[in-house]
Amino acid sequence: MNSVGIMSSAGIGKVLADWAVDGDAPSDLWAIDIARVDPLTATPAHLATRMEEAVSDLFALHWPFKQPKAGRNLRKSALHERWAAQGAVFGLTAGWERGLWYAHDERERNLPYAIGEQPWYPIAVREAAVMDRGAALIDLSPFTKIDVRGADALALLQHVATANIDVTVGRAVYTPFLNGRGGIEADVTVTRLGSEHFRVVSGAATRWKDGAHLRRAATGLDAVIEDVTEKFCVVGLMGAAARHVLGNLSHDDWTDFAFSTAREVTVAATRCLATRLSFVGELGWELMIPAAGAATVFDALIDAGARPFGHYALDACRIEKGYRHWGHDLGPDITPLEAGLAFTIDWSKDFRGKNALLHQRSMGLGRRMVLLDVSGHPLMLHDEPIFEGGKVVGMTTSGARGARTGLTLALGLVSIAETETLAQTCARNFKIHVAGQDYVSRALAKPPFDAAGKRMQA
Structure with a gap:
């Protein structure tokens, strides 16, 4: 940390001492949390490449949405080349290459940075407009995917989650995980895949943090925590035509398919897990596909008329629904009551942080x-x-x-x-x-x- 380490040493010592005594970080330390760092960034080659650009950028204009050029392509999904063929202009999301927008020509591929109206905004509007009558295809493969199995898997998740996880197989439950102060440590969806098998899905940036949170909570329990992030690709098919597109590629019933549920389906002769959820507020499903078969499903969806939809368009749609995301809107210093997420709390069960929330609610x-x-x-x-x-x-x-x-x-x-x-x-x-x-x-x-x-x- 060089000079920053010297200046910050007293504060670092204080928070570490409080953390050791209380068992929880005393405040939101995400900005300096080692869990935000992808292990692949620790290689000497990557550090040397990034350091050169990072030092030069100290003296450059800090553009909004600026993307690094050095040290790229650390993590790419099995569908990377297919997204590229659709015109993806890739950006870095927690070590993953992800399409920020999809260019129709070379001009759209090389848009300048700006401090006001963003040049890519009209493209985001164009991509979102597809959902009004058609179907948009969203790259969600960087999602963190963690399987929790074992005799104590349910007890573990009931302890860390504010929502009731003891639901029927096939239910997907949106829930925060809290710290002892009632602050939000994770923002996840938990899908029950079996009596002792659950899949926890969260954002790409919190992969290592969320895994560590679950492993610490599982100490002494009969529960196995397995990160399966790169075993699967995930694509979101969103828009008014999503049901029609999937119906033409599958013999499964896409009409009698309730919101917040998941089931095994076959799309383009490929088995996958379909979950009816949406972060953009449109009719749609998230398809979790074994990486080896993902290209077949992707090609079939594109051939059926689905069009690519970038990360910037995703953010421009989720804000219109008021959906929160962890790291800015949610964090360890913000409680579900403050964040407007009281609907995720099952007060009839015990969970970590409940006493803090009860106190806040009473006060x-x-x-x-x-x-x-x-x-x-x-x-x-x-x-x-x-x-x-x-x-x-x-x-x-x-x-x-x-x-x-x-x-x-x-x-x-x-x-x-x-x-x-x-x-x-x-x-x-x-x-x-x-x-x-x-x-x-x-x-x-x-x-x-x-x-x-x-x-x-x-």
Whole structure:
């Protein structure tokens, strides 16, 4: 850490001591957590390549969304070349190469960086528009996939999850994992595949952290934790035509297929696990396919009319639904009650962090996460101050311009009075300060895109 290590040594010593005594990190330490680092980045060759660019970048303009050029291609899915053939402009996501957008020509492949309106935004709009009548294909292979098996697998997951995991085989459950302070350590989906077999799926960036969290919690239990991330490719098929496309490639029933359920299916003569979920708020399924057979399914979906959909379009759609993601909107210092995720809590069972949540619920919340409609279309990223009456009352946690609504939106945590309702929060007058200017911002009671979820549950 060089000089940074010297300057930070006292603080590092304090948090390590608190961590050792209390068993939990005393605050959100994700920015310096070794678990955020992919082991492949520790090779001497990679370090030498990245160091040269990292040092030179210290003196370069820090563009929003800037991608490194050195040390790339550490992790590529089995479908990498097929995404490339569809025009993928790849970016780095936690060590994985992933299509940020899909170019139709050389001009779209070489778009410049910008500090205002992003040149790729019209492409994200184009990609999202496919879902209105057609089907979009999303690369979700970097998802972390961890199998939990054994006689104590259920007991383990019931302990770490706020939601009830004791569900029927084939149910997919969205749930946070908490620390002892009630903060969110992981944001996952748990699918029950058998009486003693569960699959935990989370974001790419938290792969090593989530695995370590489960292994620590499993100490002394009859439970086996296995990372199966690279055994499978995952593609999301989303949009109004998703059911029609899959029906033409499969003899399985895609109509009597409830939301938040999973089942083994055959698509293009290939067995895979289909889960009816959506992070974009559209009708769709996530197909988890053994890596060896993924190309067959991919080719069939493209031939059937599915079109590629990039990571930037994904973010521009999830913000329109107010969906949170771990690392910005959610983290160890934010509780489910503050984040608007109380619906994930089963108060009838015990789980780690429950006492902290009970105490917070009895005392009343001091802050609330809200979705804000920001006027003037500034470039929203995260950590922009939120003002009310000339005083800072919160910070944004993430932001983007919606690909379907065209609204500039941001999630943010704002201070609230002890008994303040959501309606009262939405009636307040907020401004967000971005690049020296204030932008009037309105807290929304409901997400601006398909608030009732009719498209997703069609």
